[in-house]
Amino acid sequence: MILSRSLSRALSRAVVTAALTGAVLAPAAAVPSFADTASASRATAGTAGTAGPGAARATTVAASWPALRQGSRGVDVSTAQDLLAAAGHPVGADGTFGPATTRAVKGFQKSRRLTADGVVGPRTWTALAVTLRPGAEGRAVKALQRQLVQEGHRLAVDSVFGAGTGSAVRAAQRARGLSADGVAGARTWAALLAAPGSPAPGRPSGDPSALRKRIVATARGQVGVAEPSGCRTYLRDCARTAWCAAFVSWTWRKAGVPSAAVPKTLVAREVGLWxxxxxxxxxxxPKPGDIVVWGAPAARTGGHVGIVVAVHADGRVDTVDGNYGDKVALRKNIDPRTARTRSHAVSGYVSPRGA
Incomplete structure (x- = not known):
């Protein structure tokens, strides 16, 4: 009995010592579980050459992660592909979840003793996420930058965690009620990747930042759609009217704004009146997800509307507009104070209710 107590004390001391020195006691293949926030972790382990100085594996947090599988497409798929590559399972970040991505996911899952089903669900996301801070470089940083750009932050997707990335991370954290420390830890990843319609960690259902993110992603996903398929998609009948107002209404509905809270008019300036x-x-x-209105609100023809997809520090905005040059177009660096569209100045913005 005395021997057992001595061994127990020795083992306890060893565990404490290992925790203080960063030693790894768990088997290498175990699912990682480190500090819950980036600031609480001082571990320096990570994928060599990818996560950068001070990167650590993220922990499990309560969140609604997007479920990705073969056939999925979009920015979240590119993010998963970048994180797989950062974890040593190379795959191109083309935004398409094909057979190569499925193989990479299964290989990663096997390496972490997860169910190798090829589906990127909560446990796989948790294992993939890395804590990133200023100075980090590589594919994991690129994944973070992709997510930030998708929700409207203007920064270079250059795989380098510099001042611009830090500023965007802090803005995203503030928008979600997280500690704005500029370090992308587990909760920040979970909030950025929260599945559409699901609350981010610590935020109520119907999170306005998530709704705005969906509006921006929906609008950006339509860039390049041209006549005649464009107006038929958003309006169905192109014979009598332009379709910029139809496009913004369609975008809001598609992103999850209730139909009763979406303008029904096909007149651009009447969207402002609505x-x-x-x-x-x-x-x-303005905020990303708002409708920008060109021309004084009125129940008359003329004017123009679009979706704000980015707001820059100097007050300039990027928008996605339907029926701009007979297609859905991304317009960058618009100065709302001086710019004109179809001879009209910006009169204001319409926000989705509750966002």
């Missing part, structure tokens, strides 16, 4: 009548119109401080 916003005024519903208390959703404002003249300054």
């Amino acid at each position: 916003g005024q009548r519903n208390g959703l119109f404002h003249r300054t401080h």
Whole structure:
């Protein structure tokens, strides 16, 4: 009995010592479980040459991660592909979940003793996520930058965690009520990757930042759609009217805004009037996901509308507009104070209700 107690004390001391020195006691293939926030972890382990200085594996947090499988497409797929490559399972980040990505996912899952089903679900996301801080470089940083750009932050996707990336991370954290330390830890990853319609960690259902993210992603996903398929998609009948107003309404509905809270008019300036009548119109401080209105709100023809997809530090905005040059177009670096579209100035913005 005395021997057992001595061994127990020795083992306890060994565990404490190992924790303080960063030694790894768990088997290498075990699912990682480190500190819950980036600031709490001082571990320096990570994928060599990818996560950069001070990177550590993220921990499990309560979140609704997107479920990705063969056939999935989009930015979240590119993010998973970048993180797989950062973890030593190379695959191209083309945004298409094909057979090569499925093989990479299964290989990663086997290496972490997860169910090798080829589906990127919560446990696989948790194992893939790495804590990233200023100075980090590589594919994991690129994955983070892709997610930030998708929700409207303007920064270079250059695989280098510099000042611009840090600023965007802090803005995203503030928008979600997280500690704005500029370090992308487990909770930040979970919030950025929260499945559409699901709450980010620590946020109530119907999170306005998630809704805005979906609006931006939906609008960006339509860039390049041209006549005649464009107006038929958003309007169905192109004979009598332009379709910029139809496009913004379609985008809001597609992103999950309730139909009753979406403008029904096909007149651009009347979208602004609808916003005024519903208390959703404002003249300054646009946010990604808002509708930008060109021309004074009125129940008359003329003017133009689009979706704000990025707001820059200097007040300029990027928008995605339907029926701009007979297609859905991405317009960059618009100065709302001086710019004109179809002879009209920006009169204001309409926000989705509750966002």
